[in-house]
Amino acid sequence: MSFAIDRRRFVRVAGGGAVVALAGCLGDDDDDGELEDSDDDHEDDDGDDGDDGELEGSDGMVYAFAPNTIAIIDPEAGEVVDEITEDLDDEGWGDPRITADYSEIYVIRDSPSQVLVIDTEAREIVAEVDIGPDATHMYHPNDEEMWAHSDDEGTFYVVDTDSHEVTEVVESGLENEGHGKLLYHEDFGSMGYATNVNDPGAPVIDLENYERSDFIEFADDDEQGTHYKAYCPETGLAYVEFGDETVVVDTETDDIVDTLEFAGGMYLSPDEQVLGVLDGDDVRFLDATSEDSEELGVVSVGEGPDALRYHESEDTLYAVTAHTHTDEASIIDVDELEVVDTVDIGDIVRPEDAPHLHRTGVAGDGYFVSPADDDGIVAVVDIEAREVEHVEVEEGVDTVQYVGDSGVGYSGRLR
Numbered sequence: 144m145s146f147a148i149d150r151r152r153f154v155r156v157a158g159g160g161a162v163v164a165l166a167g168c169l170g171d172d173d174d175d176g177e178l179e180d181s182d183d184d185h186e187d188d189d190g191d192d193g194d195d196g197e198l199e200g201s202d203g204m205v206y207a208f209a210p211n212t213i214a215i216i217d218p219e220a221g222e223v224v225d226e227i228t229e230d231l232d233d234e235g236w237g238d239p240r241i242t243a244d245y246s247e248i249y250v251i252r253d254s255p256s257q258v259l260v261i262d263t264e265a266r267e268i269v270a271e272v273d274i275g276p277d278a279t280h281m282y283h284p285n286d287e288e289m290w291a292h293s294d295d296e297g298t299f300y301v302v303d304t305d306s307h308e309v310t311e312v313v314e315s316g317l318e319n320e321g322h323g324k325l326l327y328h329e330d331f332g333s334m335g336y337a338t339n340v341n342d343p344g345a346p347v348i349d350l351e352n353y354e355r356s357d358f359i360e361f362a363d364d365d366e367q368g369t370h371y372k373a374y375c376p377e378t379g380l381a382y383v384e385f386g387d388e389t390v391v392v393d394t395e396t397d398d399i400v401d402t403l404e405f406a407g408g409m410y411l412s413p414d415e416q417v418l419g420v421l422d423g424d425d426v427r428f429l430d431a432t433s434e435d436s437e438e439l440g441v442v443s444v445g446e447g448p449d450a451l452r453y454h455e456s457e458d459t460l461y462a463v464t465a466h467t468h469t470d471e472a473s474i475i476d477v478d479e480l481e482v483v484d485t486v487d488i489g490d491i492v493r494p495e496d497a498p499h500l501h502r503t504g505v506a507g508d509g510y511f512v513s514p515a516d517d518d519g520i521v522a523v524v525d526i527e528a529r530e531v532e533h534v535e536v537e538e539g540v541d542t543v544q545y546v547g548d549s550g551v552g553y554s555g556r557l558r
Contacts, residue, residue: 201263201546205505205512206248207521208236209540215266218510218523221532225266238281239544240289242304248544249289249302251278258291258300260307263546270307274300284327284335284350294322297339301353311353317342326372326381331394336381338369345369345383345392359397361385373409373418375431382409382418382436389420391436401436410451412460417477419451419462426451426464428477440480444473450504452511452549453477454526461526463511467491467500472513472522474529484529488522489515491541507545516541 204224205216211234213227237251247269248261256278260270275293278300282290289302290313297316300309315323321341325348333351336359343364347357361369367386374381374394381392384406391401407421411431417439418429424445430437447467454461460477470490473482491502504513511524519538524531 199264199266201266202245203508204263204546205507205521205523206239206261206544206546207514207534207536207540208234208239208250208542208544209519209537210234212537213261214521214534214536214540216512216521216523216534216536218508218512218532221523221534223534223536227261227266227268229268236542237279238291239542240281240283241544241546241549242283243286245546247304248546249281249283249291250542250544251281251291253278256293258289258302272302272307272309274302274309275312279322280324282325282327284325290325292323292325295320297321297323297341299323299325299337299348313348313353314355315339315346315348317346317358321368322370324370324372326374326383328374328376330374330376330379336372336383336392336394338372338383340368340370342368343385345372345381347397357397359392359399361390361399371407371409373411375411375418376415377432378434380434380436384409403436408449408451410453410462412453412462412477413455414460417460419453419477421448421451421464424448426462426475428480442475442480442482444475444482446471447500448473449500449502450513452504452506454506454509454511456527463504463506463524463526465502465504465513467502468493470515470518472504472511472524474524474526486522486524486529486531487533488513488524488531489518489520489533491515492517503542505543505545505549507547507549510545512543512545514540514543 207214214223215225217224235253239250241248250259252259256276258272262269274291275296277295278291278293280292290299292299297320299313301311303310315337316339321339323339327335335348335350337346337348343362344360346355349356369383369385371384379394381394383390387406389403389406393400405422410419418431420427426442428439446469448464449467450465462475462477465472471485472488474484476483514521516539520533
């Protein structure tokens with residue numbers, strides 16, 4: 144079987160035509176802080192039992208995206224309970240993003256360049272929305288809109304969540320090209336921040352007027368761009384990856400207040416107290432309440448950590464990170480700053496010429512879920528029990544979305 148791996152493994156950076164691998168992309172944002180918990184607005188998606196006695200809805204389910212199927216997995220049962228296959232043929236997928244009320248999943252379909260909309264109650268595709276080419280990431284800054292970024296154009300396509308139509312196209316990248324992300328929080332009001340791997344700073348996006356209103360320049364250096372980003376609400380500080388450094392911005396003034404000598408994917412804990420940063424084979428944990436970005440400690444996990452997700456037990460904060468160079472994931476006790484276990488989550492495809500690799504993951508209801516495209520399985524890890532179920536889906540499965548609160552830093556909340 145031939146299936147696309149370029150979208151999951153690397154991102155094409157426009158302008159020069161080179162393919163540059165960006166570790167941790169896709170489904171990672173993602174790797175950012177998220178908006179307020181949407182549990183208060185969440186109504187149970189489960190409907191009444193149908194005539195056949197099967198439960199409807201998708202509450203607590205995991206949607207797994209493969210070339211020829213979208214498998215719906217019950218993580219508690221450790222099995223596929225339903226599939227969407229109609230009109231799917233050798234697909235490649237980008238970011239999935241769930242609405243704040245969990246009623247719809249939006250997912251980027253590589254070819255044609257579209258956003259597919261899935262009704263989680265009916266478990267079916269209800270819309271196909273054309274967007275710009277080479278899309279990777281998608282964001283949900285408010286209940287009414289999804290913002291999908293076209294890397295080929297350096298623009299955001301704004302999709303209305305009621306009409307399922309593109310209502311605006313927002314120019315973000317300075318050169319109208321480049322792989323980009325969006326950072327938003329309710330603290331920002333009608334403004335947001337973008338990143339772009341081709342631009343030496345952070346575009347400021349007016350979300351109400353749908354335009355780039357300003358640009359925070361980090362350096363007069365066209366050789367470096369911005370990528371990962373996060374926001375810590377208690378301090379009002381935004382963190383932006385810039386080359387091999389992390390630039391810290393005061394969102395009250397848009398002034399640069401610090402530069403940290405490391406960079407990588409950034410993941411805020413559900414209680415917004417800890418910011419985890421992937422730094423090579425290490426995970427650095429920062430105090431997200433510290434205006435000085437105080438470092439709590441460093442945990443060495445080795446083997447290319449990615450997709451850091453959290454789980455709060457009654458007395459312990461856990462983080463789980465999938466490895467890109469092995470078939471394992473590490474379970475970290477964040478309070479004790481140590482790896483407490485490693486578990487087998489299956490293997491991914493590793494192109495020989497890829498300088499960086501990526502594997503995605505999502506957390507929900509005490510589970511860490513990560514696909515293994517080479518093995519064609521989705522691993523469901525019970526974090527506290529440290530037990531794993533390998534659910535067979537299809538070779539090439541590489542993207543997952545949990546229906547429910549996935550915590551800060553992924554798509555369980557608005558950002």
